[in-house]
Amino acid sequence: MPEHTPIAELTTEWKEYFSGFSAGTHDLVRELAGRHCEALATVFYEKMLENATAQAFLSHDQVRERLHASMQQWILAIFNCQGEKEIGEAITHQVTIGQVHARISVPVHLVLRGSRHLKDAFISHIGASPRTTPEEKSAAIRLAVGTIDLAMEVMSHAYSTFHDRNSKAKEGYRLFSLTQNIASERERQRSSLLDWENQLMFGHAVGLGEHQITDIRASEFGLWFSHKGAHAFEGTSEVNTILDTMDRIDTALLPALLAARDDRDTYIARLRELRDQVRAVTYHLDRLFEQNNELESGRDVLTRLLNRKFLPVVLTRQVAHCNRHGQQFALLAIDVDHFKQINDTHGHEAGDAVLQQLAVLLINQCRGGDYLFRLGGEEFLVLMVDIDGKSAAHRAEELREAIARESFSAGTDGHLRVTVSIGLALFDGHPDYQRQLSRADDALYRAKNGGRNQVAIDGG
Numbered sequence: 001m002p003e004h005t006p007i008a009e010l011t012t013e014w015k016e017y018f019s020g021f022s023a024g025t026h027d028l029v030r031e032l033a034g035r036h037c038e039a040l041a042t043v044f045y046e047k048m049l050e051n052a053t054a055q056a057f058l059s060h061d062q063v064r065e066r067l068h069a070s071m072q073q074w075i076l077a078i079f080n081c082q083g084e085k086e087i088g089e090a091i092t093h094q095v096t097i098g099q100v101h102a103r104i105s106v107p108v109h110l111v112l113r114g115s116r117h118l119k120d121a122f123i124s125h126i127g128a129s130p131r132t133t134p135e136e137k138s139a140a141i142r143l144a145v146g147t148i149d150l151a152m153e154v155m156s157h158a159y160s161t162f163h164d165r166n167s168k169a170k171e172g173y174r175l176f177s178l179t180q181n182i183a184s185e186r187e188r189q190r191s192s193l194l195d196w197e198n199q200l201m202f203g204h205a206v207g208l209g210e211h212q213i214t215d216i217r218a219s220e221f222g223l224w225f226s227h228k229g230a231h232a233f234e235g236t237s238e239v240n241t242i243l244d245t246m247d248r249i250d251t252a253l254l255p256a257l258l259a260a261r262d263d264r265d266t267y268i269a270r271l272r273e274l275r276d277q278v279r280a281v282t283y284h285l286d287r288l289f290e291q292n293n294e295l296e297s298g299r300d301v302l303t304r305l306l307n308r309k310f311l312p313v314v315l316t317r318q319v320a321h322c323n324r325h326g327q328q329f330a331l332l333a334i335d336v337d338h339f340k341q342i343n344d345t346h347g348h349e350a351g352d353a354v355l356q357q358l359a360v361l362l363i364n365q366c367r368g369g370d371y372l373f374r375l376g377g378e379e380f381l382v383l384m385v386d387i388d389g390k391s392a393a394h395r396a397e398e399l400r401e402a403i404a405r406e407s408f409s410a411g412t413d414g415h416l417r418v419t420v421s422i423g424l425a426l427f428d429g430h431p432d433y434q435r436q437l438s439r440a441d442d443a444l445y446r447a448k449n450g451g452r453n454q455v456a457i458d459g460g
């Protein structure tokens with residue numbers, strides 16, 4: 001929470017609010033909350049689900065199953081907290097909920113909509129409560145409504161704080177992406193596009209069939225552009241032009257080229273057309289790079305990988321992308337084994353050199369569309385885009401082996417061997433990326449406990 005609304009301040013406010021009501025009013029509200037919490041939770045979600053936008057966030061089975069139960073808990077908890085400690089815990093809980101909503105991008109107005117209906121339903125229950133005087137009912141209504149509003153206020157605050165931070169990081173990420181070794185990135189992507197074209201020409205020359213030729217979208221360049229380039233240059237017209245051109249190449253030009261194989265003139269015409277379209281992609285790509293300044297920000301100083309700050313931006317985007325396109329992605333939590341010993345034996349500088357060499361190795365082992373983070377110390381995270389469980393497990397194992405095989409330079413101390421433990425978790429459709437991160441961390445913990453230098457797979 002920001003400085004001007006620290007938890008202590010809110011706790012005092014909440015406590016003062018509660019103290020304005022008699023014990024009898026608290027008892028009545030608590031009793032009604034306990035008796036009707038199931039029906040109240042149902043109202044909350046039914047009303048939210050009436051809204052089409054909400055269905056995008058509440059469609060996941062896990063979410064639906066859990067939410068009803070946690071909503072009931074939530075209702076009980078906000079009315080049951082009494083002492084300073086309990087109120088403080090309730091506030092911390094609202095902060096967490098607000099952050100989860102921000103992570104999965106639930107619009108605030110939807111939560112407020114649910115809350116409005118919840119209050120309405122609660123008021124009806126108070127109104128129908130027998131043997132209660134109008135004054136008691138009125139006080140109970142004020143307490144119930146005020147408590148729900150207080151909880152919503154804390155939640156919305158946490159939501160917007162997280163959101164603002166995320167927006168700033170988004171902006172930063174855009175700058176970062178643009179400046180990620182800008183000159184070399186541009187050359188790298190140009191040459192991977194050229195490679196694809198050459199391979200295509202070669203494939204055609206030797207008569208490869210449709211299934212042996214890689215689509216441009218699935219090529220190294222295509223993956224990089226769809227997952228990184230398009231985001232980095234978001235908002236520019238060239239992005240859509242490139243995406244549309246790639247689609248046109250895959251869906252129209254490649255099949256047309258294949259179909260024209262036996263007719264020399266048409267074949268040459270199609271080849272020209274294809275070459276022109278690839279040129280167009282190169283041209284727009286150059287423009288994108290040129291339009292942007294060479295600013296540097298957000299890179300981990302030692303390894304030049306992405307730093308932790310960009311995790312929310314990248315993961316939120318990846319989750320939305322995968323849910324939209326029915327794809328999967330894998331998270332690999334990687335931690336160097338016994339790194340402290342390396343520092344202790346060979347010195348901190350040698351330790352730094354190992355981390356740098358490891359980062360280079362990770363870059364070389366991963367595809368252009370994958371994301372590499374240094375989370376801190378000797379902890380890394382790899383996000384493998386567009387991949388299924390089997391391939392991810394295979395690639396994680398390859399990565400582990402490549403690291404174990406590598407001879408790491410320890411400065412004047414010669415060379416040394418380094419191993420890593422890896423925890424792998426596959427995207428399961430849940431909108432909150434934090435859960436996948438935790439699953440990868442848990443798997444990493446198992447890999448460490450299992451003896452290190454191994455890959456542990458979540459759920460495996």
Ligand SMILES: Nc1nc2c(ncn2[C@@H]2O[C@H](COP(=O)(O)OP(=O)(O)OP(=O)(O)O)[C@@H](O)[C@H]2O)c(=O)[nH]1
Nearest residue numbers: 335336337338339340341343348349351352377378
């Ligand atoms: N050289 C160097 N060392 C670092 C850096 N960041 C963290 N470390 C050190 O990394 C070590 C991490 O040690 P631990 O967390 O105990 O883990 P470990 O020795 O790798 O053991 P396991 O993870 O259990 O296999 C600590 O000694 C940190 O001081 C860095 O940027 N450079």
